[in-house]
Amino acid sequence: FIQMLRSAKKRDVLQLLRRAPEEMLPFIVEAAVAAQSVASLAALSDFLDFSKDPKSLLEKFLYAAAFSPRPSGELLRLVLDKLDGKQLAPEVQETGIVALGSLVGKLCQQKLCGLQEVKRGVETILRGLKGAKEESKVVIYLLALGNAVLPETIPTLLDHAEEGTTAIATAAISALRRFPTWHISGKVKQAMRRIFHEKRKSYEKTCRLAAAEILLDNEPLPMDVINILLAANELETETAMFLLLKVQSSLR
Helix, strand or coil: CHHHHHHCCHHHHHHHHHHCCHHHHHHHHHHHHHHCCHHHHHHHHHHCCCCCCCHHHHHHHHHHHHCCCCCCHHHHHHHHHHHCCCCCCHHHHHHHHHHHHHHHHHHHHCCCCCCHHHHHHHHHHHHHHHHCCCHHHHHHHHHHHHHHCCHHHHHHHHHHHHHCCHHHHHHHHHHHCCCCHHHCCHHHHHHHHHHHCCCCCCCCHHHHHHHHHHHHHCCCCHHHHHHHHHHHCCCCHHHHHHHHHHHHHHHC
16 A cells, blocks of 8 residues: 555545545655655645644654654655644643654654754754743653663753753653763763762652662772762662662673
């Protein structure tokens, strides 16, 4: 079916979408995203109305885009255009932001970071993060940055990891854990030490454990291992056992 869509003209794909039974629409939308031909994406652009279509169909489209293994710049542009400047249902907006991060990250893996659409996607996420007032919205934008895995966003993630609420700090540290070892610099490790050892303020247990994992999973210094083991003596048994197992795993 996807192969057929790849060779179809825009008007044929559009006609298929408009005439399909309601229960078949999610399948056809997903297939049109997978086809990623100019015609199929143009048909989706004309067909999908983010102000009217049911949330389930819009989320199906966004999930299909987010999980696309090798997305194109055109697909990212379509998602950006559909999200841009519209009053959307909160669930659709959140799914869209997380999908943006995923598309940006996968395009950069394909060495396509220089595309105008990628730059626009990054700007959209960072602008949204800066303007977000509610904790839940900040977390969504941090999840998007975690999906994007862009080295230039590490300072932003560190700031939210150290200064944010528990939910925000957890999301920011989780995003940092997705970066490969060569991006976990001395500055990142210093911040993780401050969080784990609570140098500036108290942190919830999950934040501290996630910070310790970053230190142990990325070429740990002997002193970090020693300090984490010493700190484990003051933690509850279950948490201490978790850290001990992490250290043993690193040693192996």
